[in-house]
Amino acid sequence: MKLRLFLIAGLVCSLLLAGTSCRQEASADEKGKIRVGIVFDIGGKDDRSFNAAAFVGVKCAETGKRPDGQPCEDNKGALGIVLRDVEPGNPVSIEPAMRAFAERGYDLIIGVGFAQAPIMDVVAKDYPNIHFAIVDGASQLPNVASLVFKEHEGSYLVGVIAARESKTGTLGFIGGMDIGLIHRFAVGYEEGAKSVNPNARVIVNYVGVTDTAWNNPGKGKELALAQIGKGADVIFTAAGNSGLGAFDAVEQQGKDASGRAKDFVIGVDSNQNGVKPGFVLTSMVKRVDNAVYQIVSDVVNHQFKGGFHIYGLESDGVAYAMDDNNRALIPPDVIQQAEEAKQKIIAGQIKVTDAMTK
Amino acid sequence: MNELFNLNLLFSTIRLATPLILAALGGMFSERSGVINIALEGLMLAGAFTAASITYYAGSPWVGLFAAILAGACIAMIHAVVCIRYKADQVVSGTAINILLTGAPALLSGAFFLSSGSTPQVPEQHLIPYTPIVIAFALVPLTWYVLNRTPFGLRLRAVGENPEAADAAGVSVNRMRYTAVLLSGALAGIGGAYLSIGQSSLFTRNMTSGRGFIALAALIFGKWRPVQTMLACLLFGFTEAIAIQLQGVRFGGEEIPNQFIQIIPYVLTIVVLAGFIGQSRAPRALGIPYQKER
Numbered sequence: 001m002k003l004r005l006f007l008i009a010g011l012v013c014s015l016l017l018a019g020t021s022c023r024q025e026a027s028a029d030e031k032g033k034i035r036v037g038i039v040f041d042i043g044g045k046d047d048r049s050f051n052a053a054a055f056v057g058v059k060c061a062e063t064g065k066r067p068d069g070q071p072c073e074d075n076k077g078a079l080g081i082v083l084r085d086v087e088p089g090n091p092v093s094i095e096p097a098m099r100a101f102a103e104r105g106y107d108l109i110i111g112v113g114f115a116q117a118p119i120m121d122v123v124a125k126d127y128p129n130i131h132f133a134i135v136d137g138a139s140q141l142p143n144v145a146s147l148v149f150k151e152h153e154g155s156y157l158v159g160v161i162a163a164r165e166s167k168t169g170t171l172g173f174i175g176g177m178d179i180g181l182i183h184r185f186a187v188g189y190e191e192g193a194k195s196v197n198p199n200a201r202v203i204v205n206y207v208g209v210t211d212t213a214w215n216n217p218g219k220g221k222e223l224a225l226a227q228i229g230k231g232a233d234v235i236f237t238a239a240g241n242s243g244l245g246a247f248d249a250v251e252q253q254g255k256d257a258s259g260r261a262k263d264f265v266i267g268v269d270s271n272q273n274g275v276k277p278g279f280v281l282t283s284m285v286k287r288v289d290n291a292v293y294q295i296v297s298d299v300v301n302h303q304f305k306g307g308f309h310i311y312g313l314e315s316d317g318v319a320y321a322m323d324d325n326n327r328a329l330i331p332p333d334v335i336q337q338a339e340e341a342k343q344k345i346i347a348g349q350i351k352v353t354d355a356m357t358k
Numbered sequence: 359m360n361e362l363f364n365l366n367l368l369f370s371t372i373r374l375a376t377p378l379i380l381a382a383l384g385g386m387f388s389e390r391s392g393v394i395n396i397a398l399e400g401l402m403l404a405g406a407f408t409a410a411s412i413t414y415y416a417g418s419p420w421v422g423l424f425a426a427i428l429a430g431a432c433i434a435m436i437h438a439v440v441c442i443r444y445k446a447d448q449v450v451s452g453t454a455i456n457i458l459l460t461g462a463p464a465l466l467s468g469a470f471f472l473s474s475g476s477t478p479q480v481p482e483q484h485l486i487p488y489t490p491i492v493i494a495f496a497l498v499p500l501t502w503y504v505l506n507r508t509p510f511g512l513r514l515r516a517v518g519e520n521p522e523a524a525d526a527a528g529v530s531v532n533r534m535r536y537t538a539v540l541l542s543g544a545l546a547g548i549g550g551a552y553l554s555i556g557q558s559s560l561f562t563r564n565m566t567s568g569r570g571f572i573a574l575a576a577l578i579f580g581k582w583r584p585v586q587t588m589l590a591c592l593l594f595g596f597t598e599a600i601a602i603q604l605q606g607v608r609f610g611g612e613e614i615p616n617q618f619i620q621i622i623p624y625v626l627t628i629v630v631l632a633g634f635i636g637q638s639r640a641p642r643a644l645g646i647p648y649q650k651e652r
C-alpha cells in the first residue's frame with residue numbers, strides 16, 4: 001500500500017517536473033526579441049519527413065542553420081527570434097501546449113499538421129492579439145495564417161515519373177492515416193500516372209485510421225511487400241515514420257544484374273532521396289520549411305497576414321526532388337515530360353483533381 | 359481471389375505474429391507464476407529501442423539482440439521487485455512501466471542521437487529479419503516442454519496455482535516468481551528487437567502501437583497455454599495480414615471500401631472471443647502477492 005502511494009507520488013512529481021520545465025520565464029537576452037512557439041504533430045520532429053521539414057524552417061529562422069548544422073538553402077538567414085518547441089506525446093497534450101505559449105505572450109504560435117486546426121481555432125479565438133499559423137489546416141480567424149500546399153499537383157508529377165519508370169504498369173501508394181489530406185496525394189498521383197499510361201494500375205493502401213498510423217514502420221513494410229507481391233514496382237509513401245518501412249521493403253528486394261533497383265520508393269514532404277540512395281526514385285517535397293520560415297519572417301517584419309497562404313508548383317511550394325542520389329535513375333526525357341506537365345499545370349491546361357474539394 | 363490467398367499472405371501472417379508470440383510467451387511465464395504482466399508493451403518498447411541503438415553503435419545485430427534481452431529483463435526486474443518484494447498492485451506497476459517506456463526512449467534518443475524518440479536507421483546488412491521468427495516458433499514447443507515436463511515447470515505452475523502448498527513443499531515462491539518475470543522481460547525484449555531490427559530498420563516512438571496488449575489478449579485467449587497462445591497470435595497476425603492484402607483487391611470490379619477492411623481485425627477478434635473461447639481460467643494465484651505465514 002505504501003509503495004502504491006509512493007508510485008503515485010512519484011508520478012505526480014514527474015508530471016510537475018514536466019510542467020515546470022516548460023515554464024521558463026523570458027530571460028534577459030530574450031527581451032525585445034520575437035518569440036516563436038511551435039507545436040509538432042504526433043510524428044515528432046525526427047520523422048525525416050513532414051515535421052522534420054517544419055523544424056528546418058523554424059531552426060533556420062532561429063540560427064540560420066539547419067538542425068544538422070548545414071547552412072540553410074536560399075540564403076535564409078537567422079531572424080533573431082527565440083524558439084521553443086513542443087512534441088506532444090498524444091493528441092490531448094496539443095491544446096495545453098498551445099495555451100502555454102499563448103499565456104506567456106509568444107508572438108507567433110505555429111501548429112504543425114491538420115489535426116491541430118480545430119484546436120488552434122479554439123485557442124486563437126481566446127488570444128486575438130497573438131499570431132497563429134497552422135500547417136496543412138484551414139482557419140477562418142483573422143489572426144490565423146493557414147499554410148496549405150497543392151499536394152495533388154506535386155503528386156501528379158511524381159505519378160508521371162513513376163508510370164514512366166515502372167516496368168509492370170502497377171504502382172503502389174501507401175498513405176498514413178486514411179484522411180482527406182492524404183487522399184489528395186493519392187488522387188494526384190493516380191491521375192499523373194494515368195496521364196502517361198492509361199492502363200496503369202495504382203494500388204492504394206493506408207496504414208490505419210488513428211494517429212498511430214504515422215508511427216508504424218512494421219505495418220508500412222508489410223503493406224509495401226503486399227503491393228510488391230501484386231506487381232507494384234514503384235511505391236509512393238505519404239505516411240510519416242511508417243513510410244520508412246516501405247524504404248526497407250524495396251531495399252530488401254535488391255538490385256538486378258545491371259545494378260538497378262528492382263523496385264523503387266518515392267519519398268514525401270522532405271527530400272528523402274538520401275534515406276536509401278539508389279532505391280528512392282524521387283521525393284514529392286513539400287516546402288513546409290519555406291512556408292514556416294516565411295511566416296516567421298512576416299511576423300518579424302510586422303507583415304503578418306491571416307487567411308490562406310497557398311504553396312503550389314509555381315512557387316516551388318511542392319516539387320519533385322532531383323539530386324545526386326537519383327539523377328542517374330531518371331532519364332532526361334522523363335524529366336522533360338514531368339517539366340512539361342508542370343508548366344501545363346501552372347498554365348491551367350491540366351487540372352489536377354483536389355480530393356479535398358471534390 | 360488468387361491475388362489474396364497466396365504465399366505472401368502466409369509469410370505476412372508469420373511476420374506479423376512473431377512479435378506477438380514472443381511477447382505472449384513471455385507473459386505466460388510471468389502469469390503462470392502468479393504475476394500479472396500488463397507491462398509487455400513497455401518491455402517490448404525497451405527491447406526495440408535498445409536493439410536499434412546498440413546495433414547502430416556496435417554494428418552487430420547479435421550484440422543488439424543480446425542487449426535487448428538484457429534491457430527487457432532489467433525493466434522486468436523493476437516490475438518484479440515492486441510486485442514481489444513490495445507486494446504492490448501488479449496492474450498499477452505494469453501501467454507505470456508502460457508509461458515510463460513511452461517517455462524514456464524519447465529522452466535517451468535525445469542524449470544519444472540528438473533526436474526526440476527515434477534512432478538512426480540501421481544498415482540493411484545489420485538486420486536480422488529471420489532469426490527472431492525461428493526463435494519464436496522454436497520457443498513454443500520448448501515452453502510447452504519446460505512448463506509440462508520439467509521440475510522447473512511444475513514448480514512454476516504450483517507457485518501460480520497454490521503458492522502455500524508449493525512453499526510447504528520447499529519451493530521458494532518468490533525466487534520462482536522473480537525468475538519468471540525476468541524471463542518474460544527477456545522474451546518481450548526479443549519481440550521488441552524484432553520490430554526494430556528485424557521487421558523495420560529503426561526505432562520510432564511507440565512503434566509497438568498496442569502489440570503488447572494484443573499479445574496479452576492472445577495469452578488469455580490461448581488460456582495461458584503455449585500452443586493455444588501461438589494459435590491465437592497467428593490468428594491475430596492473420597487478421598492483420600488479410601486486412602493488408604485485401605486493400606486494393608477488386609471483387610466483381612468494385613474495390614472494397616478501405617474503412618471496411620480496417621475494421622476486419624477488430625470484428626474478427628470480437629467474434630472469435632465471443633464465440634469460441636469457452637471457459638478461460640486464469641492461474642488461481644494470479645495477481646495475489648505471496649505472504650509467507652509466520
